[in-house]
Amino acid sequence: xxxxxxxxxxxxxxxxxxxxxxxxxxxxxxxxxxxxxxxxxxxxxxxxxxxxxxxxxxxxxxxxxxxxxxxxxxxxxxxxxxxxxxxxxxxxxxxxxxxxxxxxxxxxxxxxxxxxxxxxxxxxxxxxxxxxxxxxxxxxxxxxxxxxxxxxxxxxxxxxxxxxxxxxxxxxxxxxxxxxxxxxxxxxxxxxxxxxxxxxxxxxxxxxxxxxxxxxxxxxxxxxxxxxxxxxxxxxxxxxxxxxxxxxxxxxxxxxxxxxxxxxxxxxxxxxxxxxxxxxxxxxxxxxxxxxxxxxxxxxxxxxxxxxxxxxxxxxxxxxxxxxxxxxxxxxxxxxxxxxxxxxxxxxxxxxxxxxxxxxxxxxxxxxxxxxxxxxxxxxxxxxxxxxxxxxxxxxxxxxxxxxxxxxxxxxxxxxxxxxxxxxxxxxxxxxxxxxxxxxxxxxxxxxxxxxxxxxxxxxxxxxxxxxxxxxxxxxx
Amino acid sequence: xxxxxxxxxxxxxxxxxxxxxxxxxxxxxxxxxxxxxxxxxxxxxxxxxxxxxxxxxxxxxxxxxxxxxxxxxxxxxxxxxxxxxxxxxxxxxxxxxxxxxxxxxxxxxxxxxxxxxxxxxxxxxxxxxxxxxxxxxxxxxxxxxxxxxxxxxxxxxxxxxxxxxxxxxxxxxxxxxxxxxxxxxxxxxxxxxxxxxxxxxxxxxxxxxxxxxxxxxxxxxxxxxxxxxxxxxxxxxxxxxxxxxxxxxxxxxxxxxxxxxxxxxxxxxxxxxxxxxxxxxxxxxxxxxxxxxx
Numbered sequence: 001x002x003x004x005x006x007x008x009x010x011x012x013x014x015x016x017x018x019x020x021x022x023x024x025x026x027x028x029x030x031x032x033x034x035x036x037x038x039x040x041x042x043x044x045x046x047x048x049x050x051x052x053x054x055x056x057x058x059x060x061x062x063x064x065x066x067x068x069x070x071x072x073x074x075x076x077x078x079x080x081x082x083x084x085x086x087x088x089x090x091x092x093x094x095x096x097x098x099x100x101x102x103x104x105x106x107x108x109x110x111x112x113x114x115x116x117x118x119x120x121x122x123x124x125x126x127x128x129x130x131x132x133x134x135x136x137x138x139x140x141x142x143x144x145x146x147x148x149x150x151x152x153x154x155x156x157x158x159x160x161x162x163x164x165x166x167x168x169x170x171x172x173x174x175x176x177x178x179x180x181x182x183x184x185x186x187x188x189x190x191x192x193x194x195x196x197x198x199x200x201x202x203x204x205x206x207x208x209x210x211x212x213x214x215x216x217x218x219x220x221x222x223x224x225x226x227x228x229x230x231x232x233x234x235x236x237x238x239x240x241x242x243x244x245x246x247x248x249x250x251x252x253x254x255x256x257x258x259x260x261x262x263x264x265x266x267x268x269x270x271x272x273x274x275x276x277x278x279x280x281x282x283x284x285x286x287x288x289x290x291x292x293x294x295x296x297x298x299x300x301x302x303x304x305x306x307x308x309x310x311x312x313x314x315x316x317x318x319x320x321x322x323x324x325x326x327x328x329x330x331x332x333x334x335x336x337x338x339x340x341x342x343x344x345x346x347x348x349x350x351x352x353x354x355x356x357x358x359x360x361x362x363x364x365x366x367x368x369x370x371x372x373x374x375x376x377x378x379x380x381x382x383x384x385x386x387x388x389x390x391x392x393x394x395x396x397x398x399x400x401x402x403x404x405x406x407x408x409x410x411x412x413x414x415x416x417x418x419x420x421x422x423x424x425x426x427x428x429x430x431x432x433x434x435x436x437x438x439x440x441x442x443x444x445x446x447x448x449x450x451x452x453x454x455x456x457x458x459x460x461x462x463x464x465x466x467x468x469x470x471x472x473x474x475x476x477x
Numbered sequence: 478x479x480x481x482x483x484x485x486x487x488x489x490x491x492x493x494x495x496x497x498x499x500x501x502x503x504x505x506x507x508x509x510x511x512x513x514x515x516x517x518x519x520x521x522x523x524x525x526x527x528x529x530x531x532x533x534x535x536x537x538x539x540x541x542x543x544x545x546x547x548x549x550x551x552x553x554x555x556x557x558x559x560x561x562x563x564x565x566x567x568x569x570x571x572x573x574x575x576x577x578x579x580x581x582x583x584x585x586x587x588x589x590x591x592x593x594x595x596x597x598x599x600x601x602x603x604x605x606x607x608x609x610x611x612x613x614x615x616x617x618x619x620x621x622x623x624x625x626x627x628x629x630x631x632x633x634x635x636x637x638x639x640x641x642x643x644x645x646x647x648x649x650x651x652x653x654x655x656x657x658x659x660x661x662x663x664x665x666x667x668x669x670x671x672x673x674x675x676x677x678x679x680x681x682x683x684x685x686x687x688x689x690x691x692x693x694x695x696x697x698x699x700x701x702x703x704x705x706x707x708x709x710x711x712x713x714x715x716x717x718x719x720x721x722x723x724x725x726x727x728x729x730x731x732x733x734x735x736x737x738x739x740x741x742x743x744x745x746x747x748x749x750x751x752x753x754x755x756x757x758x759x760x761x762x763x764x765x766x767x768x769x770x771x
Contacts, residue, residue, distance in 0.1 A: 103710055106708075160580065191621055195619070284660075344607050377607070413603035428610070432600065433600070435597045436600045458612065
């Protein structure tokens with residue numbers, strides 16, 4: 001909106017940062033209304049931080065004016081965690097994208113939060129190391145976002161999610177003070193504030209530098225594709241592999257609808273006439289890998305496996321993984337819109353919960369595809385739809401809520417890796433009592449007594465606060 | 478879910494109550510309870526082990542040895558250091574010698590129920606191996622030394638027992654071994670000798686041992702009693718002139734004959750830690766005298 005009067009907030013921000021780092025034009029604020037979820041807010045202004053000092057300056061101004069702020073990386077979050085509440089300041093960290101230092105001997109690196117996940121692993125590949133968390137969005141998601149959401153990915157089965165790969169975080173706390181939580185050293189004194197910060201969805205301050213753990217690249221890798229006439233057989237094999245004492249690097253499942261969509265897209269020779277396929281990867285030294293491949297074959301035979309395809313070379317391995325990681329793109333060929341869910345259930349519950357997911361989708365007259373991290377029971381049902389169809393959004397949300405409820409009732413949890421954000425904030429009572437939630441609110445208050453850092457996410461708001469900030473559009477409330 | 482452990486947790490919460498100073502004691506392995514204060518103990522007992530989920534639930538008062546023995550029957554183990562109780566090991570938060578390969582003890586805790594300063598049973602985390610529902614109360618509690626709440630019962634992530642596991646020694650450079658070996662479970666160095674723990678398929682262990690001229694040995698060296706925590710890059714500066722030590726290469730823990738130097742905590746972190754203690758235990762009744770360090 002040209003010709004609009006500059007607000008005192010914007011003026012003050014421009015006195016701290018360069019004018020071109022502070023944008024309040026309609027086009028820019030419009031662009032930053034949402035992340036990759038279907039929810040929307042509306043920021044007053046977007047600040048492009050280039051340094052820790054910039055972030056600190058913006059947070060101090062936010063405190064001066066009592067205006068909330070939200071840090072934002074690449075905006076690939078699916079739970080609305082980076083959706084700005086109306087009138088807030090967005091702090092974009094995309095320009096803080098330097099790899100500050102790499103210690104290849106002790107396998108750690110300091111990076112700025114805007115470094116993209118895959119860029120980090122690509123740039124250190126020559127050192128024989130990588131950053132283990134590998135969300136499907138790894139080409140575009142940022143390390144800062146990974147820290148905020150405690151992100152996972154296919155290869156977190158054996159190696160753990162982001163929290164296990166972060167040694168320290170330099171943080172601008174919600175009051176504008178600067179500190180380092182955790183450290184390169186293994187046992188810093190005091191509380192594990194590093195561990196508390198990871199996964200706090202931007203509500204405990206803004207990460208301005210992250211010390212990540214790097215893992216040795218495995219010398220040998222075997223990638224297997226196993227197909228089944230029954231989804232339950234595939235799910236059983238997942239449990240059997242783990243019970244046999246094998247923790248593969250990754251165990252991913254795709255159901256038939258997903259296999260068909262992906263095959264049309266990438267032509268990898270996927271078993272499109274089968275009910276489901278498992279992508280299993282084992283890594284390590286040669287005897288270990290060979291023994292595990294043999295054992296998985298035996299276990300698979302007992303689970304009525306059809307074909308067992310072992311990637312012959314890196315090219316075939318890359319093709320199989322491309323199939324898995326491009327699933328979401330492939331799905332656009334079926335319907336223009338999708339809603340991706342994220343729950344975790346105990347592995348033994350996978351067959352039953354999957355059956356419920358199909359039943360729920362059918363009852364709401366929706367198409368559902370399943371492509372997910374079977375190894376850790378992390379379901380990702382994808383409800384595909386055409387938003388132009390009247391009433392379909394309501395059906396998608398109703399089905400989604402049922403899927404979450406069924407997962408929690410089966411002994412599972414609300415989210416495995418996408419976070420709670422706005423999307424599942426009001427479903428938290430499915431898992432936590434009032435007393436449990438009050439303790440989490442206490443934790444939040446210790447970090448952010450003024451409630452300025454990404455407020456209104458994760459914790460269901462008490463009724464008294466409902467009028468303070470209006471709820472962004474599209475939230476499940 | 479056995480009602481036995483749940484009943485034990487409820488009784489434990491009643492015992493902790495909501496008034497007056499109170500301290501928690503286990504087997505006294507890691508310093509024990511605060512002297513002169515009413516002492517309570519967390520409930521013991523394994524509720525369940527789910528080998529195919531790689532999870533188990535037990536009372537925080539369960540001895541680590543009991544958990545190890547029960548898991549071994551299923552071919553599994555847990556990355557909690559030996560000795561004392563599960564609750565004590567988690568509350569102190571120090572990891573064992575296998576941290577390089579197995580990860581720190583803090584990563585084993587999936588779900589916690591603790592008794593708060595108000596005497597309530599509070600749950601954090603969840604029962605599955607992957608979970609980002611809500612703030613990470615588990616990481617907050619590990620290493621908090623009973624100053625924010627008393628651990629009552631926990632769900633832990635277990636791991637398969639190694640197919641084979643062998644200790645070796647070497648006179649080679651520990652950093653070269655760290656760089657060359659594939660994911661060793663432990664690399665220890667006393668300034669002269671390097672100890673290496675390898676696990677996995679026996680053929681892989683033998684191949685790596687031959688490749689790096691490792692000599693078989695019975696186990697790790699005797700560890701000096703004091704514990705230091707240094708950036709792993711600082712271990713190269715350690716000298717035997719300063720007294721005997723055993724350093725965990727790639728990790729940064731140093732077992733030393735003399736106590737660690739006092740550190741200068743960051744006042745911002747101290748202030749934040751104080752606010753946390755104030756939020757969770759406003760009356761300072763839990764483990765009084767143990768400060769919210771740093």
